[in-house]
Amino acid sequence: MTDTTRDNVPLETITIVGGGTAGWMTAALLSHVFRGYRIRLVESDEIGIIGVGEATIPAIRDYMAMAGIDQVEMIRASQATFKLGIDFVNWRDGNDRYFHGFGRIGQDFMWLHPHQLWLRLKRLGVPIRHLDDYALNCRAGMANKFCFPDPRNPGSPISGIDYAYHFDASLLARYLRVRAEAKGVERIEGRIVDTKLDGESGHVAHVVLADGRTVDGDLFVDCSGMRGLLIGQALGVGYEDWNQWLLNDRALAVPCESVSPLTPYTRVTARDHGWQWRIPLQHRIGNGHVFASAQISDDAAAATLLANLDGKPLADPRAVAFRPGKRHKAWEKNVVAIGLSSGFLEPLESTSIHLIQTGITKLIGLFPHRGFAAPDIAEYNRQHDFEFTDVRDFIVAHYKVTEREDTEYWRYLKHMPIPDSLAERLDLFASSGRFFRRAAAELFREESWVQVLMGQGLPVAYDPMVEMIPDETVAAFLHDTEEVIADVARAMPDHADFIARYCKAPLSPN
Ligand code: FAD
Numbered sequence: 001m002t003d004t005t006r007d008n009v010p011l012e013t014i015t016i017v018g019g020g021t022a023g024w025m026t027a028a029l030l031s032h033v034f035r036g037y038r039i040r041l042v043e044s045d046e047i048g049i050i051g052v053g054e055a056t057i058p059a060i061r062d063y064m065a066m067a068g069i070d071q072v073e074m075i076r077a078s079q080a081t082f083k084l085g086i087d088f089v090n091w092r093d094g095n096d097r098y099f100h101g102f103g104r105i106g107q108d109f110m111w112l113h114p115h116q117l118w119l120r121l122k123r124l125g126v127p128i129r130h131l132d133d134y135a136l137n138c139r140a141g142m143a144n145k146f147c148f149p150d151p152r153n154p155g156s157p158i159s160g161i162d163y164a165y166h167f168d169a170s171l172l173a174r175y176l177r178v179r180a181e182a183k184g185v186e187r188i189e190g191r192i193v194d195t196k197l198d199g200e201s202g203h204v205a206h207v208v209l210a211d212g213r214t215v216d217g218d219l220f221v222d223c224s225g226m227r228g229l230l231i232g233q234a235l236g237v238g239y240e241d242w243n244q245w246l247l248n249d250r251a252l253a254v255p256c257e258s259v260s261p262l263t264p265y266t267r268v269t270a271r272d273h274g275w276q277w278r279i280p281l282q283h284r285i286g287n288g289h290v291f292a293s294a295q296i297s298d299d300a301a302a303a304t305l306l307a308n309l310d311g312k313p314l315a316d317p318r319a320v321a322f323r324p325g326k327r328h329k330a331w332e333k334n335v336v337a338i339g340l341s342s343g344f345l346e347p348l349e350s351t352s353i354h355l356i357q358t359g360i361t362k363l364i365g366l367f368p369h370r371g372f373a374a375p376d377i378a379e380y381n382r383q384h385d386f387e388f389t390d391v392r393d394f395i396v397a398h399y400k401v402t403e404r405e406d407t408e409y410w411r412y413l414k415h416m417p418i419p420d421s422l423a424e425r426l427d428l429f430a431s432s433g434r435f436f437r438r439a440a441a442e443l444f445r446e447e448s449w450v451q452v453l454m455g456q457g458l459p460v461a462y463d464p465m466v467e468m469i470p471d472e473t474v475a476a477f478l479h480d481t482e483e484v485i486a487d488v489a490r491a492m493p494d495h496a497d498f499i500a501r502y503c504k505a506p507l508s509p510n
Helices: 021-033 060-066 071-077 114-124 136-142 169-182 229-234 298-307 352-365 374-400 408-415 420-432 446-455 464-468 471-491 495-502
Strands: 013-017 038-043 081-083 085-089 097-101 164-166 186-189 192-197 204-209 214-216 219-222 239-241 250-256 266-271 274-280 285-291 318-321 325-327 335-337
Touching: 013 021, 013 214, 021 038, 021 060, 021 169, 021 352, 060 071, 060 164, 060 352, 071 169, 081 495, 085 136, 097 136, 097 446, 114 464, 114 471, 136 471, 192 229, 204 229, 219 229, 229 335, 250 298, 274 298, 285 298, 325 374, 335 352, 352 374, 374 408, 374 420, 374 446, 420 446
Parallel strands: 013 038, 013 219, 038 186, 085 266, 219 335
Antiparallel strands: 081 164, 085 097, 192 204, 204 214, 239 325, 250 285, 250 318, 266 274, 274 285
């Protein structure tokens, strides 16, 4: 039963365990929005951080606004570049390319989404450009152009640009740490060797460091990475495995020298047993090969990775193992797990940092008193489940709709049974090109699903309502859309020039 005498007594101390992207994002935001709490962060230099996780989605800008972060300052501090979307190579049949751009695809025609008009012309055999050419983010991205949307001119095509960042994860953590410490967060360096629970409540009472010091707290935020030091090891909350839909469980990461042009997008290239990322930063390119360890050895995966770099490698490939899935509960007793400790899917759509962000904002929205009200905790966990399941379905869709069957890996993915929630959506889209968001909390909008599913060959038919519009009108509308987008993209500055002019990082990141 809830202890009502404690229900409305505010917490005093928040202890964050872990100083990776999750730990310092949490510390930087909480210290910016809260007054009167003692916030501490424990991290171990000896253990370090995972050091991957460098591509984001546009919602990261909401985090920055909430945390009072100036984007130009952050870009300079973390050697960041802009990201307009993701260039998918060889995902459909092994010899193809499409772009998942943030932002709109052209303009709707009455209530019809432009991809429906495009499908109609395609069916009629009218010569038509790739769907990517009707979306400014895709067109500008592939031409290596970038500029900010113009808020003073909401009707202009350029207002439809949407963007995120690529950044150096270690430099970002360092930048966030400086901000958090300036706002009073106490950093405690040391390796946690034990966690003590309160005998009565079962709450975490304190953690014990290797040198014998103890660190207590009213609320603990577990940002200890995949170890899940508090949520898993101390409180015993289990992990739901999603390996039957997400085969990849290992990655090799290696930085290489920069090359020109400086591309404003992440590239993900499908390989025989996984895929390879390419993330351009100002001072280097981050690369990695994500793969199913049951199907390919580290040596073979490294050989593929190293054979497909644009510049000279700057280090040896580093292996990272992961387990696709999520914690049964992200909040248990007085511990909230944020970051890898709460779950990890895989890096294909750069959603993990976003899930850190929503973990922190959910915590702020449901911030507890000492009573730790059960309905608040239950609501947090419901939202956590929804967010992970929603992102999982979008990622699984990329694999399920492939036409590739050239290796055991791709054959399995193409034919695997998928969750019902996803199967219904794919059936609907395949039959009519229609897609509906079922809840406002869904992360990816119709544009994202349309670009990915059409990029990989769906749908087979279109919305019959398109036939209400004369074919000449459809053709003229798409023709005009394409021309306007081409003109705007042409007029935009080069990505590298834009950075050099507005947000160039100092020469040495150190
Ligand atoms: P970590 O970085 O592992 O931090 C854990 C912290 O806990 C460290 O400070 C460590 O020192 C501390 N710690 C652990 N044990 C102890 C102990 N005993 N005592 C004291 N301290 C301890 N996300 C994206 O959004 N975009 C991407 O492009 C992307 N790419 C990825 C690629 C791969 C291959 C992987 C595996 C992940 C990727 N991610 C990506 C996810 C992203 O890396 C993580 O979400 C992010 O780095 C957050 O990690 P973290 O802070 O939870 O954990």
